[in-house]
Amino acid sequence: MPDAAIKIILDKCVGCSLCVKSCPFGALKMDNKKVVIDYSKCVLCGACVDACKFLAISITKQAGETKKDFSSYKDVWVFCEQKKGIIQTISFELLGKGRELADKLGVNLCAVLLGENILGKCDELIARGADKVYLVESPLLKIFLDDAYTKVLTELVKKYKPEVVLCGATIIGRSLISRVAVQLNAGLTADCTELDIDVKEKLLLQTRPAFGGNIMATIITPNTRPQMATVRHKVMKEAINDSFRKGEIIRENFSENVYSSRVKIIDIVEEIGNTVSLAEADIIVAGGRGLADKENFSIIKELADTLKGTVGASRSAVDAGWIPYSHQVGQTGQTVCPKLYIACGISGQIQHLIGMKSSDIIVAINKDPDAPIFKVATYGIVGDLFKIVPALTKHFKAIL
Structure with missing residues (x-):
């Protein structure tokens, strides 16, 4: 048997085959009324362990594996996308869901806003449910550039350690958050259509279509922080606008090299057409x-x-x-x-x-x-x- 983290306890196996039926990857089969594992197919999902009523299957940690301490990570963050100083509606949708997630975790909901001359937009985000707004302003952030935005958001996450980071599954969001996840060595689930919280484990439950949309898969990232997800536009309701809400604005600034980019915008040509909205x-x-x-x-x-x-x-x-x-x-x-x-x-x-x-x-x-x-x-x-x-x-x- 290879050095695997799953094994069959033969003395307890009664050959009921419940585990075989539960395995979504076809990694289990019966041989002489006992279960046999095909380690080339097993992904250690644990479905067989849950299905076995006789405790005949166990998953153990690899040698040297220890549970990581994430106690220093807190708060739910929403990257709020803006174009020409106008907050995009996907940000309000994420703040609505983010408020729900933050309340379940008992933490703050925080908005992240990057751009130039956008201080006045912070109150708009607070009115939509944000307890804090992390604001970074610079002429070099006026137009979205992958390099600059990635470095700024990465530095913010490293400094403040949010537990959850949400971003819209837009052209900008998909380009940005995947780069940030790589820099942080964090897990990322793309194109989510539903989010929830496992309160006991403090895990973000990230649901998205899988296998060509034939099933809905719920994904967790228990071994890294922050837990990161992009969310489709228009699958969640916008946060209610409450102009009486109060919140905190935290302004951050970085050295010029953080705002630097390998890309330079020469010109922007607005496309005019009859595109269906x-x-x-x-x-x-x-x-x-x-x-x-x-x-x-x-x-x-x-x-x-x-x-x-x-x-x-x-x-x-x-x-x-x-x-x-x-x-x-x-x-x-x-x-x-x-x-x-x-x-x-x-x-x-x-x-x-x-x-x-x-x-x-x-x-x-x-x-x-x-x-x-x-x-x-x-x-x-x-x-x-x-x-x-x-x-x-x-x-x-x-x-x-």
């Missing part, structure tokens, strides 16, 4: 495979126009070439959180539900009464969308 839409009318043809999206567009909303689509409709990718809602498209989401002819596979289940009101129209979309719908209409959607459009036109 699904993420900011209040009303979305989405079509799926049930529309059967590209031309039938016209009834979706007519209803969306009547409601002054935006047209969305499932991946199957986009893959079929019926509508451009910019309209796609779901795991591989855009995550949305409108006040009203009308799903027409969309069955509701997990990949799509991930992208829209946080909507305030969901109306599902589908001829299949067992379609998964009805499980998340506020209101469900079972019937022919080609009759129902035009009828809704006609009614809304009359009353609007």
